[in-house]
Amino acid sequence: xxxxxxxxxxxxxxxxxxxxxxxxxxxVTAGRVEISLVPAxxxxxxxxxxxxxxxxxxxxxxxxYAALSLMPExxxxxxxxxxxxxxxxxxxxxxxxxxxxxxxxxxxTVAQAEVFAVANGAEKLxxxxxxxxxxxxxxxxxxx
Amino acid sequence: xxxxxxxxxxxxxxxxxxxxxxxxxxxVTAGRVEISLVPAxxxxxxxxxxxxxxxxxxxxxxxxYAALSLMPExxxxxxxxxxxxxxxxxxxxxxxxxxxxxxxxxxxTVAQAEVFAVANGAEKLxxxxxxxxxxxxxxxxxxx
Amino acid sequence: xxxxxxxxxxxxxxxxxxxxxxxxxxxVTAGRVEISLVPAxxxxxxxxxxxxxxxxxxxxxxxxYAALSLMPExxxxxxxxxxxxxxxxxxxxxxxxxxxxxxxxxxxTVAQAEVFAVANGAEKLxxxxxxxxxxxxxxxxxxx
Amino acid sequence: xxxxxxxxxxxxxxxxxxxxxxxxxxxVTAGRVEISLVPAxxxxxxxxxxxxxxxxxxxxxxxxYAALSLMPExxxxxxxxxxxxxxxxxxxxxxxxxxxxxxxxxxxTVAQAEVFAVANGAEKLxxxxxxxxxxxxxxxxxxx
Numbered sequence: 001x002x003x004x005x006x007x008x009x010x011x012x013x014x015x016x017x018x019x020x021x022x023x024x025x026x027x028v029t030a031g032r033v034e035i036s037l038v039p040a041x042x043x044x045x046x047x048x049x050x051x052x053x054x055x056x057x058x059x060x061x062x063x064x065y066a067a068l069s070l071m072p073e074x075x076x077x078x079x080x081x082x083x084x085x086x087x088x089x090x091x092x093x094x095x096x097x098x099x100x101x102x103x104x105x106x107x108x109t110v111a112q113a114e115v116f117a118v119a120n121g122a123e124k125l126x127x128x129x130x131x132x133x134x135x136x137x138x139x140x141x142x143x144x
Numbered sequence: 145x146x147x148x149x150x151x152x153x154x155x156x157x158x159x160x161x162x163x164x165x166x167x168x169x170x171x172v173t174a175g176r177v178e179i180s181l182v183p184a185x186x187x188x189x190x191x192x193x194x195x196x197x198x199x200x201x202x203x204x205x206x207x208x209y210a211a212l213s214l215m216p217e218x219x220x221x222x223x224x225x226x227x228x229x230x231x232x233x234x235x236x237x238x239x240x241x242x243x244x245x246x247x248x249x250x251x252x253t254v255a256q257a258e259v260f261a262v263a264n265g266a267e268k269l270x271x272x273x274x275x276x277x278x279x280x281x282x283x284x285x286x287x288x
Numbered sequence: 289x290x291x292x293x294x295x296x297x298x299x300x301x302x303x304x305x306x307x308x309x310x311x312x313x314x315x316v317t318a319g320r321v322e323i324s325l326v327p328a329x330x331x332x333x334x335x336x337x338x339x340x341x342x343x344x345x346x347x348x349x350x351x352x353y354a355a356l357s358l359m360p361e362x363x364x365x366x367x368x369x370x371x372x373x374x375x376x377x378x379x380x381x382x383x384x385x386x387x388x389x390x391x392x393x394x395x396x397t398v399a400q401a402e403v404f405a406v407a408n409g410a411e412k413l414x415x416x417x418x419x420x421x422x423x424x425x426x427x428x429x430x431x432x
Numbered sequence: 433x434x435x436x437x438x439x440x441x442x443x444x445x446x447x448x449x450x451x452x453x454x455x456x457x458x459x460v461t462a463g464r465v466e467i468s469l470v471p472a473x474x475x476x477x478x479x480x481x482x483x484x485x486x487x488x489x490x491x492x493x494x495x496x497y498a499a500l501s502l503m504p505e506x507x508x509x510x511x512x513x514x515x516x517x518x519x520x521x522x523x524x525x526x527x528x529x530x531x532x533x534x535x536x537x538x539x540x541t542v543a544q545a546e547v548f549a550v551a552n553g554a555e556k557l558x559x560x561x562x563x564x565x566x567x568x569x570x571x572x573x574x575x576x
Contacts, residue, residue, distance in 0.1 A: 016188040017195035020164060044160040045205075047286050051161035052223045053201020060196050061189075079196045080396060081420055083227035083371055083515040085542045085562060087535040102560060103519040107395065108368060108422070110517045110560065128534060128542065130517060130562055132369055132420060134396070142191050224540060225564055227371040227515055229398045229418060231391040246416060247375040251539065252512060252566070254373045254416065272390060272398065274373060274418055276513055276564060278540075304476040305483035308452060332448040333493075335574050339449035340492050340511045345485020349477075367484045371515035430479050 004028055004069035011068070011144045015061065023058050025065075031101040033065040038094055050090035055097075055115055059084060059129040062099030063111035067133035068144065070104045075135050076142035080108075082131035090126045092119035102130075109133045148172055148213035155212070155288045159205065167202050169209075175245040177209040182238055194234035199241075199259055203228060203273040206243030207255035211277035212288065214248045219279050220286035224252070226275035234270045236263035246274075253277045292316055292357035299356065299432045303349065311346050313353075319389040321353040326382055338378035343385075343403055347372060347417040350387030351399035355421035356432065358392045363423050364430035368396070370419035378414045380407035390418075397421045436460055436501035443500070443576045447493065455490050457497075463533040465497040470526055482522035487529075487547055491516060491561040494531030495543035499565035500576065502536045507567045508574035512540075514563035522558045524551035534562075541565045 005028040012018060012025045018035070021043055027034035035058045037043070037050070045051040060082055068077040099113040115127035136142045149172040156162060156169045162179070165187055171178035179202045181187070181194070189195040204226055212221040243257040259271035280286045293316040300306060300313045306323070309331055315322035323346045325331070325338070333339040348370055356365040387401040403415035424430045437460040444450060444457045450467070453475055459466035467490045469475070469482070477483040492514055500509040531545040547559035568574045 011190045014188075014190040015195060016185045017198055020186045021197075041160045042164045044158075046155045046158040046288070047220065051159060051201060052204050052226070053197055054161055056200045056204075056226075057195060057197020060200075076191065078233075079230055081227065081229040081369060082196070082200075083225065083562065085225040085534075085564065086223055087537075087542055089222075102517075103557065105519075110519055112560075125535060128544075128562060130515065130560060132517065144190070225513060227418065229390075229420065231393075231398050246373075247413065249375075254375055256416075269391060272400075272418060274371065274416060276373065299478045302476075302478040303483060304473045305486055308474045329448045330452045332446075334443045334446040334576070335508065339447060339489060340514070341485055341489020342449055344488045344492070344514075345483060348484050348488075364479065366521075367518055369515065369517040370484070370488075371513065373513040374511055377510075432478070 004030055007144055008033060008065045008069055017057060018061060021054055021057060031066055031070050033062045033069060033099045035062045035097045036094055039091055050095060052086055055090045055127050056084050058097040059113035059115050059127060060131060062097040063113040063129060063131045064133055066099035066101050067109040067111045070101055071135050075137050076144060078134045078136050080132045080134050082129050084127055084129040086127050088124060088126045090117055092117035094118040107135055148174055151288055152177060152209045152213055161201060162205060165198055165201060172213060175210055175214050177206045177213060177243045179206045179241045180238055183235055194239060196230055199234045199271050200228050202241040203257035203259050203271060204275060206241040207257040207273055207275045208277055210243035210245050211253040211255045214245055215279050219281050220288060222278045222280050224276045224278050226273050228271055228273040230271050232268060232270045234261055236261035238262040251279055292318055295432055296321060296353045296357055305345060306349060309342055309345060316357060319354055319358050321350045321357060321387045323350045323385045324382055327379055338383060340374055343378045343415050344372050346385040347401035347403050347415060348419060350385040351401040351417060351419045352421055354387035354389050355397040355399045358389055359423050363425050364432060366422045366424050368420045368422050370417050372415055372417040374415050376412060376414045378405055380405035382406040395423055436462055439576055440465060440497045440501055449489060450493060453486055453489060460501060463498055463502050465494045465501060465531045467494045467529045468526055471523055482527060484518055487522045487559050488516050490529040491545035491547050491559060492563060494529040495545040495561055495563045496565055498531035498533050499541040499543045502533055503567050507569050508576060510566045510568050512564045512566045514561050516559055516561040518559050520556060520558045522549055524549035526550040539567055
C-alpha cells in the first residue's frame with residue numbers, strides 16, 4: 001500500500017469545514033489519523049467550551065480518514081452514523097482527535113476516535129466516538 | 145412558563161460555532177427548536193456535501209435547545225452523548241434541523257432532531273439524531 | 289408486494305431468543321412491526337425491571353423486521369448497529385416494541401423502534417432505539 | 433475499596449436474564465468485568481447466530497458492572513443508553529464480553545464493552561458497545 005499521507009492530506013484539504021474550524025491534519029499512518037484543533041470563541045457553544053458539533057467534526061474526520069486509509073485507491077468514504085460520548089468540557093490549549101479502525105470491511109468499516117484536551121502538558125480524554133463508515137465506488141463526485 | 149424564544153435566542157447568540165457555520169435560529173416553542181443552515185463550500189466535506197460535523201452541530205443545538213426550553217430558568221444544558229444517522233448527502237438550498245424533546249427528566253432529557261434538506265420546495269430527511277442532555281445548575285460559567 | 293405477515297412470522301419463529309424471552313409478534317404491516325413481551329423475573333435485571341438487553345432485543349427485532357418487510361423476498365437482514373436510550377424502568381403488565389422504517393435503502397435501512405410499558409390501560413414510552421439494518425443476499429444461510 | 437467480586441456476583445445472581453440466557457460471570461476486578469455466554473439455538477436470531485439482543489445483554493451487563501465496581505457501596509447502577517456496533521456474526525464456542533470503565537463520574541459513568549467470539553482457540557472481535565451508566569442512590573428498590 002502506498003503511504004496514505006498524501007492521499008488523506010489531499011482529501012482533508014478539500015474539507016472546507018476543517019479550514020473553517022481551523023483544524024489541522026497532524027498525523028496519518030495506515031489505519032490511524034490524528035486531527036488537531038485549537039479552542040477559540042469562533043467554535044464555541046454558549047458556555048465558552050468547544051461546541052459538541054466541532055468536537056464531533058474532528059472526531060468524525062479522524063475516524064473517517066482512518067477508514068479511508070485502508071480502502072483501495074479511488075474508493076470514497078461516507079459516514080453512515082456515529083455516536084459520541086462527551087465526557088468533559090472540551091477546552092484547553094489544543095484538542096487532538098485520534099481515529100483508528102476497529103474493523104475494516106469491504107462495504108462497512110467500524111472506526112473509533114478519542115478526543116483529548118491538552119492543557120499544561122497533560123492530556124485528558126474528553127470525547128469518544130464510534131462510527132460506521134461506508135466505502136463508495138462508482139458514484140459521481142465521490143472519490144478519495 | 146415565559147416564552148422560551150428570548151432565552152434560547154440569547155444563548156444561541158453566544159454559540160460562536162453557529163455564527164461561524166452561518167446557522168440561524170428559525171423557530172422556538174416549548175420543547176421544539178428549529179435551526180437552519182445554508183450549504184456552502186466553507187462547511188463542506190471532501191465531496192462538496194455539508195460535513196457530517198456541521199449537520200451534527202445544528203442537530204445537536206436544536207435538540208439541546210429543545211431540552212433547555214423545558215428546563216427552569218438559570219439551568220444550563222450540556223450534551224452528554226448523541227448519535228446521528230446520516231441517510232442521504234446533506235445538500236440543497238437549505239438544511240433545517242428540527243429538535244424536540246422525547247422525555248424530559250430532572251437530570252437527563254432525551255431529545256431528538258431530524259435534519260431535512262430543502263430543494264425545489266421539497267423536504268427530504270437526511271439525518272436523525274438522538275441525544276441525552278444534562279441539566280446543570282450551580283456550576284461556574286454554566287447558565288442558560 | 290405480498291402481505292409481509294407470513295414472511296416475518298416465519299422468520300420470527302426461527303428466532304430462538306424471542307421464544308426464550310416469551311416475546312410475541314403482535315402486528316406486521318409494510319414497514320411497521322410490533323412485538324410484545326410480558327415482564328417476568330426470568331428476563332429481569334438486578335432491581336426487578338426488565339433487563340436492558342431484553343428491551344433491546346424486542347426493539348431490535350421490531351426494527352429489523354420493519355426493515356425486512358420492505359426488502360425483496362429472499363433478502364436477509366442483519367443489524368449492523370443500534371443505539372437505545374432507556375428513559376424509564378421497563379416494568380408493567382406488558383412491553384410493546386413498535387418498529388418502523390425511517391429510510392429504506394438498497395443496502396442500508398435506518399429503522400427506529402419505540403418501546404412502551406403498558407400499565408392500567410396507559411402506555412408510557414420507556415425506550416427509543418435507532419438502528420442501521422443491512423440487506424444481505426447470496427450469503428450462505430442468510431435468508432428472510 | 434473492598435474486593436468488588438462478591439458485590440458484583442451477588443447482583444449478577446439477581447439478573448434473571450443472565451440465568452435465562454445461560455451467561456456466567458467469569459471475571460471481576462475494579463473497573464473491569466467479564467461475562468461469558470455459550471451460543472445455542474435458545475438465544476439465536478433467524479440465521480442461527482446469537483441474537484443481537486443477547487450480545488447486547490451481556491455487553492451491557494459487563495459494562496454496567498464495570499461501572500458499578502467503581503461506585504460506592506449501596507449505590508445502584510442503571511443504563512441510560514448504549515450503542516452497539518455488530519461487526520461479525522456472533523457464533524463459535526463461546527462469547528466473551530469484556531467491560532471496562534472509560535470515564536467514571538459522580539452521576540454518569542461512560543463504559544465500554546468488547547464482545548469476542550472464541551473458536552478454535554482464537555478470539556475475534558464481533559461487537560463493540562459504549563454506554564452511559566447512571567449512579568442511583570436513595571431510590572426504593574435500587575441497590576447494588
